[in-house]
Amino acid sequence: MSYFTYKESRLSAENIDLADIVKSIGTPFYCYSLSSLQDKYKALSSSYTNDNLLICYSIKANSNQSIIKCFSDLGSGADVVSIGELKRALKANIPNKKIVFSGVGKTTEEINYALEKDILMFNVESLDELKHLSVLAKNQGIKAPTAIRINPNIAAGGNAKISTGKTEDKFGISWEDAIDIYNIADSLEGIEIKGIDIHIGSQINDLDPFSKSFECILDIIKELESRNFNIDIIDIGGGIGIDYKDEGKNLNIDEYFELVQEKLGDLGKTIIIEPGRYLTAESGVLVTEIIYVKKESNKNFVIVDAGMNDFIRPTLYGAEHKILPVIENTRSNSLEPYDIVGPICETGDLFFKNLALDNPKKGDLLALLSVGAYGSVLSSNYNSRPTISEVLVKDHQSELIRDKIEIDEIVKRDKIPDWL
Numbered sequence: 001m002s003y004f005t006y007k008e009s010r011l012s013a014e015n016i017d018l019a020d021i022v023k024s025i026g027t028p029f030y031c032y033s034l035s036s037l038q039d040k041y042k043a044l045s046s047s048y049t050n051d052n053l054l055i056c057y058s059i060k061a062n063s064n065q066s067i068i069k070c071f072s073d074l075g076s077g078a079d080v081v082s083i084g085e086l087k088r089a090l091k092a093n094i095p096n097k098k099i100v101f102s103g104v105g106k107t108t109e110e111i112n113y114a115l116e117k118d119i120l121m122f123n124v125e126s127l128d129e130l131k132h133l134s135v136l137a138k139n140q141g142i143k144a145p146t147a148i149r150i151n152p153n154i155a156a157g158g159n160a161k162i163s164t165g166k167t168e169d170k171f172g173i174s175w176e177d178a179i180d181i182y183n184i185a186d187s188l189e190g191i192e193i194k195g196i197d198i199h200i201g202s203q204i205n206d207l208d209p210f211s212k213s214f215e216c217i218l219d220i221i222k223e224l225e226s227r228n229f230n231i232d233i234i235d236i237g238g239g240i241g242i243d244y245k246d247e248g249k250n251l252n253i254d255e256y257f258e259l260v261q262e263k264l265g266d267l268g269k270t271i272i273i274e275p276g277r278y279l280t281a282e283s284g285v286l287v288t289e290i291i292y293v294k295k296e297s298n299k300n301f302v303i304v305d306a307g308m309n310d311f312i313r314p315t316l317y318g319a320e321h322k323i324l325p326v327i328e329n330t331r332s333n334s335l336e337p338y339d340i341v342g343p344i345c346e347t348g349d350l351f352f353k354n355l356a357l358d359n360p361k362k363g364d365l366l367a368l369l370s371v372g373a374y375g376s377v378l379s380s381n382y383n384s385r386p387t388i389s390e391v392l393v394k395d396h397q398s399e400l401i402r403d404k405i406e407i408d409e410i411v412k413r414d415k416i417p418d419w420l
Contacts, residue, residue: 003033004285004369009328011367013393018287018326021398022365025389028288028306030376032401034394036283037070037372044275045074048257050265054272056100058238059085061276061373062284066392066401068092071279077120079238079274083110090117100235100272102149102197104129111136111144121145123197123235125172130185137190146185147195147235150175152216154200154209172198178220182229193229195269196221199237202277205251207259210239214263221267234264238274242281244370245320277373284372286311287326290364291343300338302360307342308349309382311368311375315348323351326365329358340366344383376402381410 003014011018013031021031045055056077059068063085068078069092077098078089089099101114102123114122115137124130124146137144151172173181185191200213214236221231243250264271288306295301313319323340337354351368379387390402 003036003283004367006328009330011324011326013285013398015396016393016398018285018367019365021391022287022289022326025391025400025404027365028286028304028310029389029391029404030284030286030371031391031393031398032064032067032280032284032372034070034283034392037067037279038074040279040282041071041074041076044253044273044278047253048260050261050271052265052268052270054098054270056098056235056272056274057279058274058276059089060377062280062375063088063377064390064401065092066399067280068094077272079276083107083113086110086114086117086119096120100147100197100274102199102274106133108132108136112140115140115142115144119145121147121194121233121235123147123149124185125149127173127181127184130181130191131188134188134190139190142190143192144190145194146191147193147197147233148173148178148181148185149197149199150178150217150220152198152200152213154212154216175216175220179223179227182224186229193231195233195235195272196224196231197235197237199235199239199274201239203241204239205241205243205249207251207255210236210256211259211263214259218263218267231269233270233272234267235272235274236260236264238276238278240275240278242277242370244281244322246322279373281370281373284370284375286368286371286375288366288368290360290362290366292362293338293360300336302338302340302355302357302366304340304342304351304366306351306368306388307344307383307385308346309344309380309385310342310388311351311371312378312380313371313374314351315346316378320352321371322369323355324367324369325357325360326367329360329364334358344385381405384410386410 056079057071058079072093078094079100080086081103096117097120099119100121104125133144149172152175198213198217288304291305292303308315335356338357339353340351342349387405389404392399392401
């Protein structure tokens with residue numbers, strides 16, 4: 001179900017006219033549908049009938065605390081990859097015992113803070129990290145609850161930059177070394193072995209890579225248990241894709257959980273899943289205004305006020321997002337192709353090539369769809385541009401949930417030494 005629909009030729013977020021939001025805060029801005037977030041979570045949680053599932057929202061997809069709190073209120077945990085994300089999760093009322101800490105580069109400060117907050121588990125990604133975690137936990141007189149992240153050498157994900165389960169990727173420990181690493185972990189004073197972790201990539205719309213990864217960790221679990229290791233938790237990561245292009249290629253969630261049940265459900269373990277994109281992507285739109293229309297002999301351009309600093313996925317991943325006019329145009333019924341580009345001084349500042357538009361004009365509004373994941377979190381102040389506002393909508397209500405960072409504030413952050 002889409003929560004962004006036309007009502008009398010005007011694009012609405014639930015029951016709020018997006019053009020009305022423009023009147024109050026200007027453009028560009030992100031707008032999220034609370035109902036979309038809630039319904040996606042409920043659909044996910046109700047698709048697995050076994051009661052041993054823990055959903056840990058992957059905060060890196062969208063770290064706005066209103067988004068996190070939405071999921072916290074529904075019973076979610078959190079998957080974090082930095083002290084900043086951990087602090088956001090705790091502030092948004094995620095219980096500490098529902099938080100897992102992932103990532104290849106956890107610092108001393110981050111590990112100590114997470115130990116003090118008594119989180120559920122650390123997903124350890126290297127032998128060096130394992131030993132460091134042991135020392136820090138021992139210094140605090142505790143044991144760190146630990147899972148080893150396994151790299152199964154399985155290619156998956158919508159782009160090479162978001163594949164995380166191949167041997168050449170930086171993530172996890174090779175499946176071939178798993179038993180040796182668990183033996184080392186068992187010998188370390190500051191480590192309590194709690195589980196096993198796997199995450200093979202993002203934007204996966206095929207069950208086969210999941211099936212292979214589950215079989216890989218199932219074999220490792222069986223071998224570990226034959227050696228009297230007690231594995232309580234199986235963290236199967238995230239990676240569930242969405243259908244950005246409306247091509248009918250969404251992963252079937254019921255079939256996904258049937259696979260989880262078939263491979264892992266009868267082991268009597270807690271199963272953690274770490275969805276991010278699946279929960280948030282379709283909840284958001286980016287609203288932008290046309291500032292110029294440029295027609296050349298062999299190419300037409302629409303130049304908008306949002307740039308790759310606001311939304312970098314098309315530039316970074318070659319991602320394609322549907323773009324719709326906020327107010328449907330009936331001027332001429334004559335469609336022509338336009339490249340939708342931003343103001344950044346980079347040729348790669350491109351949102352869409354050859355989008356068919358009907359006589360676009362300066363001041364028209366466009367909406368990029370399915371930008372709720374990896375949108376605002378990847379933004380920057382490149383070209384000294386401000387970070388844009390974010391709005392949350394629920395039925396007829398809308399609220400600003402992140403202020404725009406103004407230019408003067410960005411400039412003030414610079415310090416010029418007295419001796420310069």
